Amino acid sequence: MHQGFVGGSAALRVRVAGGVLLVTHLAFVAWFTLRPLDVPWVVPPNLHPLAGIRADLALGGQEAARRLGAGLALLAPLGFLLPMVHGRLHASPLGSLIRTSAAGALISLGIALLQTGVPGQVLDIDSLLLNTAGVALAHVAVVPAARHWIRRGTERHRRTAARQEESAQGLTPTIPRVGVAP
Template sequence: MSGVLLAAHLVLVGWLTLRPLDVPWAAAANLTFLEGIKADLAYGPLEAARRIGEGLALLAPLGVLLPLAGGRFSGSSLGAWSSLARTAGAAVLVSLSIEMLQTAVPGQVVDVDSLLLNTAGVVLAHLAVVPALRARLRRSQGPTPRIARVGIDPWTEVLSAVPREY
């Protein structure tokens, strides 16, 4: 189910960002970091919040859908950090792919700040939702089983019953 949601979201993002726009003129590409955000802030607080919020929200669902589709919700805190790194890396690649594909679409303009905002939105969504989902999953699984005997791991008894051939 999460794979279907992921595919549906990517199709929607593709439609929103890669459809040709009929505009009389197009602005030049922005290849300077934070220049577009500074320009957005010049429009005033409400318009800046709308424009920056759109950049943050466009790919934000990937922060939850990618770990769900990958099935990587259980694990240690080290796994949580690697999940965040994998999700952020995938977000950068998806956003960069969209920006590169936009170079061939009439009316669409490349903006390096959208790469920053899209990735930040994915990371923020991941940090806001995934730890809570992991905690809920751990609570639903019950307590971790404990071994009464010290020094014996759970598979020792199983593996000792299997004859070894050398």
């Protein structure tokens, strides 16, 4: 029974590759965000939503773009890696976006909670917001187009296979009906 999952050996390779890339990316994120920092002082945690983003925007120009871009980009690959590992071609776009964004938010929250025990790292609620927004933006930018492209290719493959099957059946020799002899 067709469940909307990508099937076949090519799909399995895509899902496995997605899983390997997902684990690799999460290992990099863990190393990058959970390593101790040697700093002369530690700023207090930011528990006020959007306060850090406003402060970054107040810097203006390239520095603001760099800081906000880094927050958006850190977990952004999860926006397409999570659906890639899941492997559903026929999924509700809104449902897929919500599931992927929620998973990104939970992973970002887990990182933020783990950072509280790492020297030099402080909790910043804005990083959670930026990370989640990055996951959602990457999902919206990549996943619908990728699903459409894969569905189109899968449908083309099915039509080609059906035509080949029909032509193979047409070449099968037929035996003429013979009536009963008197």
